[in-house]
Amino acid sequence: MDKQLLSTFAASLFALLNPLGVLPVFISYTAKENKSVQKWLALLLSLTVLGLLLLFLFTGSALLKFFGITLDSFRMAGGILLLLIGINLVTGDVKSKSQEAVNQDNQSDFQEAESVYRKIVIPLAMPLLVGPGVIANVILYANEAQAKKGGFHIFELAAVCVFIASIICAILLSGRWLQRLLGNVGLSIATRILGLLVASIGVQFIVIGLTNIIVKTIATQL
Numbered sequence: 001m002d003k004q005l006l007s008t009f010a011a012s013l014f015a016l017l018n019p020l021g022v023l024p025v026f027i028s029y030t031a032k033e034n035k036s037v038q039k040w041l042a043l044l045l046s047l048t049v050l051g052l053l054l055l056f057l058f059t060g061s062a063l064l065k066f067f068g069i070t071l072d073s074f075r076m077a078g079g080i081l082l083l084l085i086g087i088n089l090v091t092g093d094v095k096s097k098s099q100e101a102v103n104q105d106n107q108s109d110f111q112e113a114e115s116v117y118r119k120i121v122i123p124l125a126m127p128l129l130v131g132p133g134v135i136a137n138v139i140l141y142a143n144e145a146q147a148k149k150g151g152f153h154i155f156e157l158a159a160v161c162v163f164i165a166s167i168i169c170a171i172l173l174s175g176r177w178l179q180r181l182l183g184n185v186g187l188s189i190a191t192r193i194l195g196l197l198v199a200s201i202g203v204q205f206i207v208i209g210l211t212n213i214i215v216k217t218i219a220t221q222l
Contacts, residue, residue, distance in 0.1 A: 009141045010160045016134045017049070017164065019171045024190045025089065025128060025198070027175045027182075029120045033112070035176055040113030041120075046169035048125040053138060053161040056130075057154065060139040071136055072209040072216075078127035079205025085123045086199025090192050128198070129168070132205065 026045070030038050056063070064071065107115070138161075145153040182190060 005141075005144070006156060006160055009137075009157060010164060012137055013053075013134065013160065013164050014167065016131070016137055017129050017168065019129065019168045021194075021197075022124060022128050023171060023175055023178065024194045026120075026124060026172055027178060028089070028190075028194075029124070030116065030175065033116065034109065036109040037113045037116065038176055039173060040110055041117055042169050042172035042175070044113065044117045045121070045125055045129075045172060046165050048121055049129050049168055050161060050165035052126060052130040053134075053165065054158055056135050056138045057142050057157060057161060060135060060142060064139075070213075071132060072212040074135070074209075075132040075205050076209035076213075078132050079202045079207075079209060081123060081127055082131075082202030082205060083199050084202075085128075086195045086197070086202055089195025089198060132209075 026041075030041055033041070064074065138157075141157055142154060145157055
């Protein structure tokens, strides 16, 4: 496959996933966990992101068509979820609930990480990391790869997904250092500011999705 296409795919995928922007949210969920638990969580979330990327890379278009879901409808659903998540981040409810859920004794680090993971995989893996924009981008490049003549072009895109997922894992693993840098007060302030941004992104997704539905679907039938 053309190297420029692969490099563009990698750059756009990293920008849309925006792991640096999600890092403060990851820290807010895992601030009271030990280093080993945070490492397991970073690995589990990165593997989940990779699995979602590969799922939409190979079956994205067919999956949405099978359920009769348009990308704009998916965008609106993700926007509503992000709006609710942003509100919870500002009020601190999500953080307290996730921490209460894992305050159990006699658990290994991996078991504790699994317990936290079940609580935070939504929203961290989807839609904060793998959102509608990422899905649209992956499906677009998958269609481009399938349109080219030759054998295994789409697997080159899959290799890029593996590379980006490894970068995400490395960024999430740096959360411990950022946590020490900010401190508890700074982390609390950063979390609430990010909550406002997440809520704003959610509203933007809703507006864009609703606008596209009105313009492309409703207006054309009038």
